[in-house]
Amino acid sequence: MNLVYALLGLLGLYIYVSVMSLLFAGIDRKLVARMQRRIGPPILQPFYDFLKLVSKETIIPNTANFMFKVAPVLMLATTIALLAYTPFGFAPLFATKGDIIVFIYLLTLADFFLVIGVMSSGSPYGRIGASREVAMLVSREPAMMLGVFAVMWGISKFGVQKPFSLSSLYEHNIWELGPMAWVAGAILVYVFMSWLASEIEAGFFNIPEAEQEIAEGTLVEYSGRYLAIIKLAESMKEFIAASLVVAVLFPWQLNMPGIQGYIVNLLIHTLKVFIVLFVAKTIFRTVTGRLKISQAVNLLWTRVFAASVIGALILAMGVSL
Amino acid sequence: MIRLPLLSTVIKNLFKKPATNPFPKTEPVPVPENFRGKIVYNVDKCVGCRMCVTVCPAGVFVYLPEIRKVALWTGRCVFCKQCVDVCPTNALQMSDEFLLASYDKYDSKFIYVTPEEAEEIKKKQEELKKAKAQAKAKKDQ
Numbered sequence: 025m026n027l028v029y030a031l032l033g034l035l036g037l038y039i040y041v042s043v044m045s046l047l048f049a050g051i052d053r054k055l056v057a058r059m060q061r062r063i064g065p066p067i068l069q070p071f072y073d074f075l076k077l078v079s080k081e082t083i084i085p086n087t088a089n090f091m092f093k094v095a096p097v098l099m100l101a102t103t104i105a106l107l108a109y110t111p112f113g114f115a116p117l118f119a120t121k122g123d124i125i126v127f128i129y130l131l132t133l134a135d136f137f138l139v140i141g142v143m144s145s146g147s148p149y150g151r152i153g154a155s156r157e158v159a160m161l162v163s164r165e166p167a168m169m170l171g172v173f174a175v176m177w178g179i180s181k182f183g184v185q186k187p188f189s190l191s192s193l194y195e196h197n198i199w200e201l202g203p204m205a206w207v208a209g210a211i212l213v214y215v216f217m218s219w220l221a222s223e224i225e226a227g228f229f230n231i232p233e234a235e236q237e238i239a240e241g242t243l244v245e246y247s248g249r250y251l252a253i254i255k256l257a258e259s260m261k262e263f264i265a266a267s268l269v270v271a272v273l274f275p276w277q278l279n280m281p282g283i284q285g286y287i288v289n290l291l292i293h294t295l296k297v298f299i300v301l302f303v304a305k306t307i308f309r310t311v312t313g314r315l316k317i318s319q320a321v322n323l324l325w326t327r328v329f330a331a332s333v334i335g336a337l338i339l340a341m342g343v344s345l
Numbered sequence: 346m347i348r349l350p351l352l353s354t355v356i357k358n359l360f361k362k363p364a365t366n367p368f369p370k371t372e373p374v375p376v377p378e379n380f381r382g383k384i385v386y387n388v389d390k391c392v393g394c395r396m397c398v399t400v401c402p403a404g405v406f407v408y409l410p411e412i413r414k415v416a417l418w419t420g421r422c423v424f425c426k427q428c429v430d431v432c433p434t435n436a437l438q439m440s441d442e443f444l445l446a447s448y449d450k451y452d453s454k455f456i457y458v459t460p461e462e463a464e465e466i467k468k469k470q471e472e473l474k475k476a477k478a479q480a481k482a483k484k485d486q
């Protein structure tokens with residue numbers, strides 16, 4: 025019976041997150057347009073785009089192998105599975121001890137499926153995009169992992185029920201760990217915002233898809249239904265990545281019992297996700313251009329990962345002293 | 346250190362009105378004086394001097410020797426205004442019209458003096474000639 029409820033919850037979350045993430049994509053485009061003194065598309069534009077892509081003819085290149093068709097589906101499936109482990113203002117549906125590993129694993133796996141699909145298309149432009157995507161993927165994740173593990177380790181010192189689970193983030197947060205942790209928290213805000221920007225490939229990090237440079241990079245060969253699936257999965261992944269940032273850094277929620285408590289917390293969480301994405305995506309992509317891939321990798325290792333190490337050390341000192 | 350020089354501009358822009366012209370809902374941006382739009386041709390004024398045929402770089406004009414007029418297909422026009430400047434009788438003018446999209450490149454709005462119209466003009470001219478000849482004959486009697 026519990027499993028049935030969990031599956032129903034997953035389905036509900038899937039619908040909610042798809043709608044909300046596409047809605048945010050619309051708001052994002054509108055705001056970017058207004059920042060450039062344009063009117064911009066209607067807020068529901070991503071929904072129309074999605075429907076249009078679904079109804080278009082899907083073209084499979086002659087050089088593509090079967091992974092080309094499977095990868096987008098697997099990518100979406102991974103993203104949906106990821107929803108069960110994502111904190112949405114309340115503990116994730118399948119929260120267990122150490123589920124952060126599953127979360128990180130699934131989050132990167134979705135990108136790997138995209139890379140595999142693009143590699144299978146046979147297009148050399150796609151390959152360039154894919155290799156850039158992998159370089160970014162490898163460079164950006166360690167900073168986030170170190171930050172998340174440090175925070176969860178700090179929180180586990182309070183004696184939470186499920187250490188190293190994303191649900192423990194709602195029991196205690198890093199701002200309760202004293203003044204040293206506040207300094208570490210400020211550094212981690214920077215680290216996580218940079219990570220989020222590189223995860224959703226906004227601003228500096230819009231490299232693998234670099235439209236004007238290598239003909240859309242990763243998405244060059246996808247069309248029709250597959251493109252629609254990838255776009256949806258990417259925009260859901262955006263929402264999920266921002267959810268992690270919100271849960272780790274700003275997990276304040278209302279303590280309401282019952283089903284309406286879940287709904288209110290979900291709405292508060294959505295609002296926080298929108299604010300985080302507004303800074304990390306909308307503003308960031310309006311005020312900056314992209315870096316070269318070598319510069320971005322360099323930046324992620326020297327500026328972001330280094331900051332993450334420093335933040336983690338300060339946090340560790342704050343906790344043990 | 347990252348510098349974001351655009352940040353303040355962008356935030357300010359967010360609270361300003363969009364600086365665009367939402368065209369189908371409003372009038373298009375007004376054209377200036379002496380705007381070079383679609384060619385307008387007045388058949389009656391044309392004396393068939395063929396200056397426009399000589400000067401047009403795009404081959405818009407075809408001279409019709411039987412009626413001593415020109416036929417135009419403005420689908421090829423590059424809006425250089427040379428024909429207007431050279432025409433001695435001001436039979437050619439530039440208009441303000443610039444919304445010239447069409448589904449058909451041989452749309453009637455691009456063509457002046459179709460073969461049928463040429464036939465009609467020919468008939469009229471012949472009638473005119475006959476009338477003149479008759480008038481002359483009467484006078485001579």
Ligand code: SF4
Nearest residue numbers: 401422423425426428
């Ligand atoms: S405007 Fe120029 S191109 Fe157009 S009909 Fe006149 S001479 Fe030809």
Ligand code: SF4
Nearest residue numbers: 391392394395397432
């Ligand atoms: S230049 Fe003017 S008058 Fe001469 S043929 Fe052309 S339109 Fe007719």
